[in-house]
Amino acid sequence: MRAFFSLSGQCAFWAFSKDALMLDSQAIDARYDPPMSAVPPVSAPPALPALPLDADGILALAARSMFHLFSSISQGMFLVDRSGRIVWVNEGYRRFLPALGFSSIDEFMGHMVEDVIPNTQMRRVLETGEPILVDLLTNKAGTFVVSRIPLRAESDGREGRAGEVIGAIGIVLFDQPETTLQPLISKFALLQRDLDDARRELASQRNNPLYQHAADGQRRSKYTFASFIGSSPAAVEVKRHARRAAQSTSPVLLLGETGTGKELLAHAIHASSARAKGQFVSVNIAAVPDTLLEAEFFGFAPGAFTGADRRGREGKFKLADGGSLFLDEIGDMPLGLQAKLLRALQEGEIEPLGSNKLVPFDARVIAATSRDLPELVRRGQFREDLYYRLNVLPLRVPPLRERRSDIPALVEALGEDMALRSGEAPPEVTPDALALLAGQHWRGNIRELRNVLEQVTMRSDSQRIDAAQLERILREAGLEQIELPDASHAPGDEDGNLLRPLAQQIAELERKAIAAALAATGNNKLATSRLLGISRATLYERMTSQGL
Numbered sequence: 185m186r187a188f189f190s191l192s193g194q195c196a197f198w199a200f201s202k203d204a205l206m207l208d209s210q211a212i213d214a215r216y217d218p219p220m221s222a223v224p225p226v227s228a229p230p231a232l233p234a235l236p237l238d239a240d241g242i243l244a245l246a247a248r249s250m251f252h253l254f255s256s257i258s259q260g261m262f263l264v265d266r267s268g269r270i271v272w273v274n275e276g277y278r279r280f281l282p283a284l285g286f287s288s289i290d291e292f293m294g295h296m297v298e299d300v301i302p303n304t305q306m307r308r309v310l311e312t313g314e315p316i317l318v319d320l321l322t323n324k325a326g327t328f329v330v331s332r333i334p335l336r337a338e339s340d341g342r343e344g345r346a347g348e349v350i351g352a353i354g355i356v357l358f359d360q361p362e363t364t365l366q367p368l369i370s371k372f373a374l375l376q377r378d379l380d381d382a383r384r385e386l387a388s389q390r391n392n393p394l395y396q397h398a399a400d401g402q403r404r405s406k407y408t409f410a411s412f413i414g415s416s417p418a419a420v421e422v423k424r425h426a427r428r429a430a431q432s433t434s435p436v437l438l439l440g441e442t443g444t445g446k447e448l449l450a451h452a453i454h455a456s457s458a459r460a461k462g463q464f465v466s467v468n469i470a471a472v473p474d475t476l477l478e479a480e481f482f483g484f485a486p487g488a489f490t491g492a493d494r495r496g497r498e499g500k501f502k503l504a505d506g507g508s509l510f511l512d513e514i515g516d517m518p519l520g521l522q523a524k525l526l527r528a529l530q531e532g533e534i535e536p537l538g539s540n541k542l543v544p545f546d547a548r549v550i551a552a553t554s555r556d557l558p559e560l561v562r563r564g565q566f567r568e569d570l571y572y573r574l575n576v577l578p579l580r581v582p583p584l585r586e587r588r589s590d591i592p593a594l595v596e597a598l599g600e601d602m603a604l605r606s607g608e609a610p611p612e613v614t615p616d617a618l619a620l621l622a623g624q625h626w627r628g629n630i631r632e633l634r635n636v637l638e639q640v641t642m643r644s645d646s647q648r649i650d651a652a653q654l655e656r657i658l659r660e661a662g663l664e665q666i667e668l669p670d671a672s673h674a675p676g677d678e679d680g681n682l683l684r685p686l687a688q689q690i691a692e693l694e695r696k697a698i699a700a701a702l703a704a705t706g707n708n709k710l711a712t713s714r715l716l717g718i719s720r721a722t723l724y725e726r727m728t729s730q731g732l
């Protein structure tokens with residue numbers, strides 16, 4: 185079977201099989217042919233268009249249609265030969281070249297694909313012969329939905345034996361997937377979030393002495409209060425309340441937007457409580473199907489239900505005996521189970537499924553949610569009595585925008601953590617980039633800040649992150665940007681004010697800038713010097729001369 189195409193004026197012979205495009209051995213050479221726009225097919229076309237009736241004809245037609253479809257709906261396509269060298273790109277693909285760092289097509293052509301397209305998986309397709317029909321590719325040019333299909337020789341020839349992989353075609357199906365594939369991307373973002381959190385957990389387990397002591401397989405907490413970065417008044421206040429809560433035995437309720445550090449604080453509360461030697465057991469209620477939650481919480485007796493383990497199983501309440509039980513996303517708990525949880529909390533006893541026996545437990549409950557619990561109570565979706573039972577020590581974890589002055593220190597800590605995991609040097613964030621970060625709304629709070637930093641470092645060629653790069657990533661990530669306060673535009677008699685000795689004006693401005701930066705960073709000298717783009721020694725010297 186063989187099909188004939190015109191690729192932007194160049195010709196190739198294609199056929200389509202289950203999951204690979206078959207490329208005739210002459211096709212690679214054909215790219216060097218002079219442009220042709222309308223080349224007649226091998227056999228003379230029928231006078232009137234008609235459906236071919238033989239299998240080869242149908243496949244050839246399907247291949248042709250598929251190829252035309254791809255080339256018309258896709259954003260760009262390119263070909264690599266069997267060695268991974270770029271041998272052809274279509275018109276559409278050319279517009280990505282500047283973002284990839286190439287000013288002309290000649291600089292791009294003829295190079296190994298991984299040298300010119302960061303993070304590409306084309307080599308894998310060449311090596312395995314397996315197509316990657318849909319994938320997300322992120323590199324410095326952006327995030328794209330791509331498809332990669334191996335090309336196989338159709339018949340024995342100079343390029344290879346029939347069926348051998350002799351090249352691959354890369355197709356950019358969509359650029360800006362954030363807008364074109366919103367539901368898929370949201371799901372992907374959620375999965376990515378969980379994966380990133382899991383990776384971070386693993387990394388901190390490796391580096392945290394608390395975990396190293398837990399070689400007995402016991403679950404210990406991974407964070408202490410020192411892991412909760414922040415010296416702003418809001419951060420200091422929440423840590424003060426959390427430390428007090430750690431000393432008590434009552435349930436703790438952590439409330440706050442997503443990514444504010446509720447889970448981190450739950451670990452820290454456990455680690456500095458009298459139960460620190462016990463286990464820290466956590467259940468993410470939103471992640472467990474409703475039907476399994478009861479068994480997950482309370483365990484089940486041997487043979488309690490069809491398919492149950494014959495030995496029965498202990499629930500999380502029992503596992504956390506002597507330690508803390510972290511009930512994450514408590515706002516997502518089904519109503520039926522809320523009644524059972526309330527009873528367990530009141531009585532200090534649980535009843536494993538199918539056992540008819542009450543078992544005492546001794547676990548301290550720490551619950552968290554980013555949902556508006558009082559509103560859920562008003563709507564009848566959360567039991568009022570359970571709410572009051574949990575609300576003994578409520579802690580509101582502030583959103584990042586209420587503690588912007590912590591951003592420089594957070595960027596530093598997150599950067600170092602990222603570096604520890606990747607083995608590369610931590611990113612160096614310029615003062616103007618820091619100021620830009622400090623001006624964002626941060627709906628996803630510290631998790632979002634971390635993701636943005638990860639994206640910028642991944643897409644940047646150097647460790648240095650400046651405001652221009654950052655702005656591009658923020659815009660792509662759909663973050664809304666807040667106007668940065670501009671001290672030089674204070675309202676008033678500007679012109680009159682400017683007609684004074686320059687030295688006096690500069691000294692005034694310097695004093696104002698230092699005072700503002702100190703206030704913004706909660707008096708953190710290192711963060712202040714970074715924000716102002718001067719060394720710490722210079723900062724101290726200027727503060728002394730300004731009498732600050």
Ligand SMILES: Nc1ncnc2c1ncn2[C@@H]1O[C@H](COP(=O)(O)OP(=O)(O)OP(=O)(O)O)[C@@H](O)[C@H]1O
Pocket residue numbers: 381384411412413414440441442443444445446447448449553554594597630631634
């Ligand atoms: N004060 C902080 N200092 C350093 N890292 C922090 C801080 N607060 C949060 N983080 C980091 O931000 C990420 C999100 O934190 P965490 O999972 O505790 O948030 P959360 O409030 O439980 O969010 P969600 O409601 O979405 O579950 C984690 O990687 C955590 O380590």
Ligand SMILES: [Mg+2]
Pocket residue numbers: 446447512552
């Ligand atoms: Mg959480």
